[in-house]
Structure formats: structure tokens, C-alpha cells
Amino acid sequence: MFLRDLLRGLDYELLLGDINEKINTVCYDSRFVKSSSIFVAIKGFKVDGHIFIPTAISNGAKVIIVEEVPIKLIQGITYIKTDNTRLALSKIASNYYDNPSHKLKVIGITGTNGKTSTSLILKNILSHWGKKVGVIGTIGVYIGEEKREAHHTTPESLELQGILHEMLENGVEYVIMEVSSHSLQLDRVANTRFEHVIFTNLTQDHLDFHGDMQSYFNEKKKLFFMYEGTGAINTDDEYGRVLYSELNKDGKPCKIYGLHGNKDVYAKDILYSIVGVQFTLVTSKCEENIYCPIPGEFSVYNILSAITISLEEGIDIEDLKDSLSNMPIISGRIERLNINAPYEVIIDFAHTPDGLENVLKTIRDQVKGRLITVFGCGGDRDKGKRSIMGKIAGELSEFCVITTDNPRSEDPQCIIDDIVIGINTTKCEYITIVDRYKAIAYALNIAQEKDVVLLAGKGHETYQVLHDKTIPFDEKTIVKEILEK
Numbered sequence: 342m343f344l345r346d347l348l349r350g351l352d353y354e355l356l357l358g359d360i361n362e363k364i365n366t367v368c369y370d371s372r373f374v375k376s377s378s379i380f381v382a383i384k385g386f387k388v389d390g391h392i393f394i395p396t397a398i399s400n401g402a403k404v405i406i407v408e409e410v411p412i413k414l415i416q417g418i419t420y421i422k423t424d425n426t427r428l429a430l431s432k433i434a435s436n437y438y439d440n441p442s443h444k445l446k447v448i449g450i451t452g453t454n455g456k457t458s459t460s461l462i463l464k465n466i467l468s469h470w471g472k473k474v475g476v477i478g479t480i481g482v483y484i485g486e487e488k489r490e491a492h493h494t495t496p497e498s499l500e501l502q503g504i505l506h507e508m509l510e511n512g513v514e515y516v517i518m519e520v521s522s523h524s525l526q527l528d529r530v531a532n533t534r535f536e537h538v539i540f541t542n543l544t545q546d547h548l549d550f551h552g553d554m555q556s557y558f559n560e561k562k563k564l565f566f567m568y569e570g571t572g573a574i575n576t577d578d579e580y581g582r583v584l585y586s587e588l589n590k591d592g593k594p595c596k597i598y599g600l601h602g603n604k605d606v607y608a609k610d611i612l613y614s615i616v617g618v619q620f621t622l623v624t625s626k627c628e629e630n631i632y633c634p635i636p637g638e639f640s641v642y643n644i645l646s647a648i649t650i651s652l653e654e655g656i657d658i659e660d661l662k663d664s665l666s667n668m669p670i671i672s673g674r675i676e677r678l679n680i681n682a683p684y685e686v687i688i689d690f691a692h693t694p695d696g697l698e699n700v701l702k703t704i705r706d707q708v709k710g711r712l713i714t715v716f717g718c719g720g721d722r723d724k725g726k727r728s729i730m731g732k733i734a735g736e737l738s739e740f741c742v743i744t745t746d747n748p749r750s751e752d753p754q755c756i757i758d759d760i761v762i763g764i765n766t767t768k769c770e771y772i773t774i775v776d777r778y779k780a781i782a783y784a785l786n787i788a789q790e791k792d793v794v795l796l797a798g799k800g801h802e803t804y805q806v807l808h809d810k811t812i813p814f815d816e817k818t819i820v821k822e823i824l825e826k
């Protein structure tokens with residue numbers, strides 16, 4: 342492959358060398374550079390990738406893409422300068438893999454909560470319809486039914502374009518992709534063509550990274566300048582309404598969904614139970630009974646967004662109803678464990694104030710005994726959400742066990758102290774136990790007939806990230822192990 346082909350569509354300045362250079366691979370990490378690579382130097386949050394240029398060259402890089410002109414340019418090496426190397430990486434990666442997103446129908450989902458859940462609902466609908474589907478998100482990457490682990494919710498552009506290319510080679514027609522705000526800010530999804538996009542909601546999270554809600558919203562909004570088909574927006578959400586009014590002004594095709602007021606797609610006569618939801622779906626063309634075995638009001642929102650896109654794609658309503666009623670459980674999303682005990686244990690990924698409030702309210706209505714909540718908050722992430730989550734858990738539970746989530750580089754006790762500030766504003770009884778295994782054991786030990794124990798925050802995760810290592814931590818196995826003892 343020639344460098345000139347990889348640079349197609351990119352604004353750049355040739356500092357030295359030749360754009361007819363032959364290239365084998367593209368890298369943004371000097372440690373993975375091989376002979377005849379392009380090395381893209383990225384100014385990171387921790388280090389400036391420009392300092393690794395000499396290492397990249399000694400590892401075989403023939404082309405260096407920079408934001409800043411290096412002090413010394415070496416003859417025989419091609420140097421390209423561009424304003425934003427993360428953005429350049431996305432362009433080069435898309436060209437390298439022959440722009441796979443242009444040959445796929447990529448559906449992007451953004452919002453604070455509900456991306457993973459919605460992506461898996463949509464995957465099931467499209468698969469049931471007979472399509473081969475790819476999914477890229479928090480739980481992993483699916484190519485059809487083959488599943489792989491993922492390090493990010495939305496991968497770096499080079500990996501993303503590689504995955505899209507592989508999906509295309511494997512006969513995938515539709516790709517459903519969670520688009521995180523980090524990925525929008527860091528140009529991981531730039532130069533990707535989206536067919537449809539979904540906005541689920543926006544509530545507090547990631548303010549450690551974005552600073553404030555407006556900046557967080559501005560990143561999410563970027564996805565809505567990247568689609569060619571339809572944008573589906575939850576306008577029960579206040580940020581969804583702002584987004585819709587901005588797009589409407591520009592005449593961009595979008596459909597709104599929700600539970601309240603005038604919507605293109607909405608639900609009425611909703612019946613909630615611990616095993617699922619039932620409602621009447623109303624659109625301009627139909628009024629149909631829908632059942633889906635995923636509980637909670639938030640699930641109705643996720644289902645409505647998936648329906649909105651499915652109808653845009655022309656899926657037959659009977660097909661749609663059939664796939665929704667046979668929906669498998671979503672791992673770690675309000676998942677009831679199959680255990681031999683007089684009480685229930687539910688695992689959920691709620692790790693934001695809104696997510697926790699939603700899941701607690703959903704369970705609250707169904708609990709005949711006490712609701713015992715075991716939760717913590719992640720380290721090195723938005724500190725402001727901790728006391729809010731403490732208050733919410735305290736207001737909606739009979740008892741809380743405050744413990745560790747993924748502490749990362751922080752002291753777990755300090756994270757717990759932040760949560761305690763919030764729970765102390767409520768009347769809820771609680772205990773703090775740093776060790777999450779012991780915290781779960783404590784909750785199961787005090788649980789009585791008809792109680793529900795909610796383990797919130799880790800959902801599908803099978804590990805715990807401590808300051809110096811990642812250890813196996815699978816809550817489903819742990820609960821069974823504790824009950825067997």
C-alpha cells in the first residue's frame with residue numbers, strides 16, 4: 342500500500358520525504374512499530390507520543406505523522422505534519438482498511454445510560470430478521486455469534502476500522518456500536534459513516550473528563566452530525582429535547598421516542614413486573630401489543646429506541662414483536678440469579694446516579710421484603726457522583742452495604758467516605774465493608790425471606806481493577822460460592 346493512498350482526504354504538509362513510500366502497517370504506539378510502518382505521534386494525557394519518534398524509527402517506521410515539527414528530521418524518513426494526529430489516525434485507518442463503514446450499515450448509540458442494553462436488543466431484532474450483525478461495545482465485540490473481549494467501549498480508530506473491516510469480510514451487514522463521549526472527544530469514530538444514530542439520555546457521569554455537563558453534551562452531539570439515515574432521540578430527556586430542536590432547525594431527519602407527550606414512537610398502557618414489560622406501541626402507522634422480558638421503565642425506553650430504528654429499516658412488525666418477546670437476558674443488566682435461597686439476588690451495572698435510581702425504583706416496586714443494596718463507585722472516575730449515589734441508594738433501599746467497585750489508583754476507603762456523605766443525609770441504615778467479597782457475603786447473610794439483594798455497579802464485569810493489579814471477580818460465581826459455604 343502506498344502512503345499517498347492512505348493520506349487521501351487528509352489536510353497535511355509534507356515536511357520531508359516521499360508520499361509514494363510503500364507502507365506495511367499503521368501504528369500509534371512505538372512499541373508495536375514494525376518495518377515499513379507509519380507511526381502516528383499522539384499528544385496523550387500522560388505522555389507526548391512525539392518523544393517516541395526515535396524508538397519508532399529504530400523499530401522500522403518509515404513515515405512519521407506529527408503535530409509538531411521535530412527538532413531533527415532524518416533523511417530517508419518521510420515526515421507529515423497535520424493539525425490533529427488523533428483525527429489523522431482515524432482518516433489513515435479508514436483508508437488503510439478501505440473505508441469499511443461505507444459498505445456497512447453502522448448504527449451508533451450514544452447517551453449516558455442504556456447503550457449496551459439497546460445495542461443487544463437491536464442485535465437480537467436484526468439477527469431474528471435474518472441479518473448478520475456485528476456489535477462493538479462495553480460487553481465486547483460480536484462478529485455474528487462469535488464474541489471477543491474489549492478493552493474499551495468504543496475502540497481507538499485504528500482498532501475500530503480493523504474490526505469493521507473484519508466484520509465486512511465475515512459477511513456482516515449491520516454493525517451496532519456504542520459511541521462513548523470519550524471516543525467522540527478523542528476522534529476515535531471520526532471518518533466513520535453512520536447510517537442511523539440513537540441518543541438515549543444524558544445525566545451526570547464522566548465529569549472528571551469533560552468538566553461540566555455542557556461540554557459532555559457537546560461531545561455527544563457530534564454523533565448527530567455524522568449520520569445519513571435517521572437520528573432517534575429520547576425527547577423525554579431534557580438534553581434530548583435540546584438536541585432535537587437543534588437538528589430540526591437544520592432539517593436533519595430524526596424521529597423522537599418516549600413515554601410522555603407527542604412522539605413519533607411511544608408506549609402507552611405499560612405494565613411492569615419483575616420479569617419484564619408489556620405495553621402498547623403507538624406509531625403513525627400502527628398500534629401493537631409488545632412484550633419483552635427485560636424489566637424496568639428504562640427498558641421501555643431502550644426497546645422504543647430499538648423499535649424506532651427497526652421500523653426505519655423496514656422490519657415487519659410481527660417479526661419485531663416475536664424477537665422482542667423472545668429476548669434473552671442481557672448479562673449483568675438487572676439480571677436475576679438462579680439461586681436456591683428464600684430471597685432474590687439481582688446483579689446490575691448501574692454505576693451512575695441515574696442508572697442506580699432507575700434500577701432501584703424498578704426493583705422497589707416489586708420487593709415484598711427489604712431491598713438491600715451492595716454498591717461502591719469506581720476510582721479515577723467522576724468523584725461528584727459518589728455522594729449523589731449514596732443519597733439515592735439511601736433513599737430507595739432499606740439497608741445498604743457500601744463497598745469497593747474498581748478502585749483503580751485510589752484508596753477504596755476514601756471513595757467509600759465520599760459515598761457516606763450522601764447516605765448520611767438519609768435515614769437508611771448501612772455498613773461499610775471495603776472488601777467487596779465480604780460485603781456480598783454480609784448482605785447474603787442478613788437477607789431474609791422475600792428480601793432482594795441488589796449488587797450494583799459491576800454487572801457483566803468478571804474482574805476488579807485494584808491499584809496494582811486486576812483480579813478475577815465474577816459476582817455470579819461469588820454468590821453461588823458464598824451460598825454453598
Ligand SMILES: CC(=O)N[C@H]1[C@@H](OP(=O)(O)OP(=O)(O)OC[C@H]2O[C@@H](n3ccc(=O)[nH]c3=O)[C@H](O)[C@@H]2O)O[C@H](CO)[C@@H](O)[C@@H]1O[C@H](C)C(=O)N[C@@H](C)C(=O)N[C@H](CCC(=O)O)C(=O)O
Binds near residue numbers: 383390495523527
Ligand atoms: C482518557 C482516555 O480515554 N485515554 C485514552 C488515551 O490515552 P492517553 O492520551 O493517556 O495516552 P498516553 O498514555 O498519554 O500516550 C500517548 C501516546 O503515546 C503512545 N506511546 C506511549 C508509550 C510508549 O512507550 N510509546 C508510545 O508510542 C501511546 O500509544 C499514545 O498514542 O489514548 C489511549 C490510546 O487510544 C487510550 O487507550 C486511553 O484510554 C484509557 C486507557 C481509558 O481508560 N479510557 C477510558 C476512560 C475510556 O475511553 N472509556 C470509554 C467509556 C466511557 C463510558 O462508559 O461511556 C470507552 O470508550 O471505553
Ligand SMILES: Nc1ncnc2c1ncn2[C@@H]1O[C@H](COP(=O)(O)OP(=O)(O)OP(=O)(O)O)[C@@H](O)[C@H]1O
Binds near residue numbers: 494
Ligand atoms: N435507558 C436507560 N436509562 C437509564 N438507566 C438505564 C437505561 N438503560 C439501562 N440503565 C441502567 O444503567 C445501567 C447501565 O446500562 P447499560 O450498560 O445499557 O448502559 P451504557 O450506556 O452502555 O453504560 P456504559 O457507558 O458504562 O457503557 C444498567 O445496568 C441499568 O441499571
Ligand SMILES: N[C@H](CCC[C@H](N)C(=O)O)C(=O)O
Binds near residue numbers: 479494692722
Ligand atoms: N464504562 C464505565 C464503566 C464503569 C463501571 C464501574 N464498575 C466502574 O468501574 O466505575 C466507566 O468507565 O466509567
Ligand SMILES: [Mg+2]
Binds near residue numbers: 457479494
Ligand atoms: Mg456500555
